Structure formats: structure tokens, C-alpha cells
Amino acid sequence: MRKPRPKSLRLHGTVARDIGIHIVTGVLPPGQLLDGEIAASERFKVSRTAYREAIRILAAKGLVHSRPKIGTQVSERAAWHLLDPDVLGWMFAETAPDPRLIEALFELRRIVEPDAARLAALRRTPEQLERMRAGLDGVAKHSFATEEGRTCDHDFHAALLEASHNDFVISLTNGVATAIELTTAFKQDKLPAPHDALPVHLRVFEAIEAQDAQGAHDAMAALVERGLSDTMEARGCC
Numbered sequence: 713m714r715k716p717r718p719k720s721l722r723l724h725g726t727v728a729r730d731i732g733i734h735i736v737t738g739v740l741p742p743g744q745l746l747d748g749e750i751a752a753s754e755r756f757k758v759s760r761t762a763y764r765e766a767i768r769i770l771a772a773k774g775l776v777h778s779r780p781k782i783g784t785q786v787s788e789r790a791a792w793h794l795l796d797p798d799v800l801g802w803m804f805a806e807t808a809p810d811p812r813l814i815e816a817l818f819e820l821r822r823i824v825e826p827d828a829a830r831l832a833a834l835r836r837t838p839e840q841l842e843r844m845r846a847g848l849d850g851v852a853k854h855s856f857a858t859e860e861g862r863t864c865d866h867d868f869h870a871a872l873l874e875a876s877h878n879d880f881v882i883s884l885t886n887g888v889a890t891a892i893e894l895t896t897a898f899k900q901d902k903l904p905a906p907h908d909a910l911p912v913h914l915r916v917f918e919a920i921e922a923q924d925a926q927g928a929h930d931a932m933a934a935l936v937e938r939g940l941s942d943t944m945e946a947r948g949c950c
Contacts, residue, residue, distance in 0.1 A: 723758045727766035730756070732802045735775050735786050738810070746776065746784045773799055795887025804894045808947045817891055818940040822933070824884060825873075829916055829932035832875035833925040843871035844917055851910055857900045866893045868913065872920070895943045902946035912938060 734740045746767075747755065753763040767784055770776045774791040778784045793799055794813075803809045832840075850864025866889045873885045899906050912935045919927035 723756075724762040724765035724769065727756050727758055727763060728769040729798075729802065729805075731766065732770060732773070732775060732798065733805050735770070736792070736799060736802045740786050742786050742788045744786045745782070746786070748783065775799070795884065795891070797886060797890040800887065800890050800894055804898050809898075811944065811947060814895075814943055814947065815940070817895075818936060818943070821888065821891070821936045821939070824881060824888060825869075825936055826929045826933040828873050828876045828878075828881050829920060829928040830925045831878060831881070832872050833920045833923050833928040835877045836875035836920055840871050840875040841921060844868050844875070844920065847871060848910070848913055848917055851913065856896055856906070856909065859897075862893050862896050865896060865913070866890070868917075872916070875920070892939070895939060899939075899942045899946045902949045903942065904949075906946075907938065907942055909935065909938060909942075 731740070731746070740746070746752065749760050749763055753760045756763060758766075767776060767778075771778070773796050774787055774793045776784050777787050777791070794817075803813060836844075847864045847866075847868030851861050851868070854861035854864060856862060856865065869889045869892050870885050873888060874882055876882065896909075912931065915931040916928060916935060919925075919931050
């Protein structure tokens with residue numbers, strides 16, 4: 713029988729999440745010194761071992777760094793691993809995300825996704841095309857308003873980026889697809905009548921299926937712009 717995990721190992725993720733949310737939402741600004749290990753472990757009611765592990769998690773994501781004789785400080789935003797799925801999730805966890813981060817995220821999508829769609833139209837395999845089709849079929853069945861539907865949308869975008877057959881683009885898959893999933897959930901939660909993005913997704917797929925590289929590029933560019941305007945509108949509803 714497998715032994716239960718020590719309590720400290722179950723708690724460190726929760727502590728890392730709490731501190732991480734405070735960092736990415738600006739409650740703890742860059743340069744801010746965190747509490748010392750003893751005080752922090754008492755405040756969070758966890759062992760010092762659990763707190764140290766939480767700090768290691770945050771450091772691995774670029775959110776904090778330790779300096780000898782000074783302590784643990786919040787890192788400058790440039791050091792943050794912004795496409796880390798946890799960091800992205802913390803941005804959308806409790807409050808409306810910083811509009812600068814939303815705009816920067818969609819700028820990245822503008823740079824990456826239309827040309828990824830262009831490459832996918834030229835390079836996609838039958839298996840990748842089928843995964844894209846299955847993802848959109850799942851969205852049609854469950855809708856963007858459900859977790860199941862957003863998971864299917866995640867699968868569509870992941871398969872599309874992989875179909876670029878560019879290793880550098882593929883390395884962005886987890887972060888970009890997670891960002892799309894989170895912004896979609898945010899829009900569905902905040903907008904009283906969110907736009908149905910499925911028709912635009914279908915235009916992207918149809919162009920890739922037809923190996924229409926320019927059509928795939930243009931359809932994806934339109935999809936990204938629609939996503940930005942909807943996300944900013946949703947933020948205004950907060």
C-alpha cells in the first residue's frame with residue numbers, strides 16, 4: 713500500500729499559489745522582501761520545510777529570488793515565466809488581470825498564431841488534422857461555457873501549433889493553449905452574452921484542411937483580434 717504524502721508536501725503548493733497570486737496581481741511588487749522563513753511559516757501555519765518548498769516553486773517560475781544577507785525578494789516582471797501555466801492561472805485567479813498583461817499576451821498571440829496556422833496549412837498531417845477536427849467537434853457539443861468545451865478548444869489549438877512542425881513554436885504550445893483556455897473562461901464568466909467564437913475557429917480549420925496558407929493566416933488573425941476585444945470587454949465588466 714502506498715504511504716500517504718507528508719502534510720508539508722500537500723501544503724507547499726497552496727502556499728506557493730497564495731504568494732504567487734499576490735505577486736502577479738501587484739499586491740507584492742517587484743523588490744518587495746518576503747517575510748522571513750520563521751514568520752512566514754507561522755503566518756501560513758505550515759512547517760518551515762513546506763514554506764521553503766513553496767519558495768523553491770516560486771523561484772523556479774522566476775517570481776522570486778534570494779539574496780545573501782538580504783532575503784527573498786519579488787523579482788522584476790521581466791524575470792517572470794509568464795507562459796508557465798501556473799503563473800497564467802494566478803493572473804486570472806481572483807481579480808481582473810492587469811490590462812497591460814492582457815495586451816502583451818495577445819501581442820504574443822498575434823506574432824505566433826497566424827503564422828503557425830499558415831505553416832499548419834502546409835505541413836499538417838492527417839492525424840493532426842483529425843485532432844483539430846475532434847477538438848472543434850467537442851466545442852460544438854459542450855460549448856465554450858463549459859470546462860469540457862474549453863478543454864476541447866485547448867486540444868484544437870495545441871494540435872494546430874504542433875502542426876507547424878517548428879520546434880520553437882511547438883515549445884510554446886502549453887503556455888499559449890493554457891492562455892487561450894484561461895481567457896476564454898474569463899470571458900464566459902464575465903460577459904453576459906459572449907460572442908460565439910466557434911464559426912471563426914471553423915474558418916481557421918477549413919483553411920488548414922484546404923491547405924490554404926493565406927486563408928489560415930487571415931482567419932487566425934481575425935480570431936486573435938476577436939479574442940482580445942472580448943477579453944478587454946470582459947475586464948471592463950469586473
